[in-house]
Amino acid sequence: MTRITKAVFPVAGLGTRFLPATKAMPKELLPIIDKPIIQFAVEEAIGAGITELVFVTGRNKRAVGDHFDANLELESQLLAKGKKELRDLVRNIVPEGVSCIFVRQPEPLGLGHAVLCAAPAVGNNPFAVLLADDFMQGETLPTAALVAAFDQKPQNLLSVSEVSAEEVSKYGILRPGERGADGLISVKGLVEKPAREDAPSRLASFGRYVFTPEVFAVLRTLKPGAGGEIQLADAIDQLAEAGKVAAISNPSQRYDCGSKFGYLTAIVDHALAHPDYRTRFLDLLRDRLTGPGCSQ
Incomplete structure (x- = not known):
């Protein structure tokens, strides 16, 4: 069985809800005290056994790559000033044995298109997708739970949580099937941002996923959906209708940093x-x- 060692981070968004702060700085680098949001997502992936990080970037996102790249000048200055602890902190943002790949999304054509842009780097392998806007805290984080579930039964997987009826219009909402003895919920479909009265459940899919490479074939044939973009939710819905998607409950506390x-x-x-x-x-x-x- 192929283990999941690759994770995709779509970071090409403009972050317009945080303007003017994000005019020159990527929203993914907004800090939670002293650590940028994207670094928490990267640490979550590494903690789940991921060793290849694929960042799908856009214009004005060079700073994301700079954050995860070595900065020898800064390290040298910190060491010269006797600040070895800070030098080690900067040096070990990406630990030894973990590699970073940067892929360009040439146009902002949607989350599904961003994931599709990662196909050459992912190849014919299963992979995780993490959206940095969803900041997770807890003893067990969702990517580790998804990878463990995939190890038991390889398939496309979503991390889900129950939301209030007032919030269903903000998320992709599951058309759920049965819950198995293993805790997995079969997914019959995914409805993107339904009206409260039309929601098939209150189980919402958040920014943590595991996919088999078959998702790329679906994304390549998708027509533009909501907003004229290639929507990842539409690909998930298509796979779900074919009986190829399951969901697990998010074991952590989620914060919508978008x-x-x-x-x-x-x-x-x-x-x-x-x-x-x-x-x-x-x-x-x-x-x-x-x-x-x-x-x-």
Whole structure:
């Protein structure tokens, strides 16, 4: 059986919801305290056994590659100033044995098209897809859970969570089948952003996937969907109708860092869990909530 060693990171989006901050800086490099969002996704993939990272980039995304590339000048300066710990931190962003490949998406033709652009780098191998906007925290992260499920039964897999009825119009919603004894949910279809009254369930697919290479054949034949783009959700729906998709429950806490409030929530919760900042940050919050001028 072929193990999953490749992961695709679509990072070509413009990040318009965070303008003007993202005018010159990729949204994927927005920090959660001192680490960019994309690095958390990369660490999640590496923790799941991924050794080949495929970044699908677009215009003005060179900084993403620079972040994961070596910076010998910076490392030399840090070492000269006696800051070996910081030098090691910078040097080990991508650990030894893990490689990075950068592929260009020439036009912003949708998430499905971005994944298709990675086909030459992925080849005839199963692979994971991680969307950096979905920041995950927990003891077990979704990519590790997906890879483990694939090891047990190789197939296309989605990570899903239940959302409120008010939120179904924001996500791809499953038409679920039966849940097996192994915890896998058969997927009969995927409806992209349905109206509340039309949603077939409240199980939403988020930005973590595992695919077999057959998804590329589907993406190549897809016609443009919503927004005139090649939609990954449409490819998943087609595979699901053929009985080739299953889902597992997301075992972690997800933050939607594609929205400003989700991004702010991620920063707050990460600070509250951080051993260096937790106590001082709690004191700061208490001070702000009880200080002069605070309305209860």
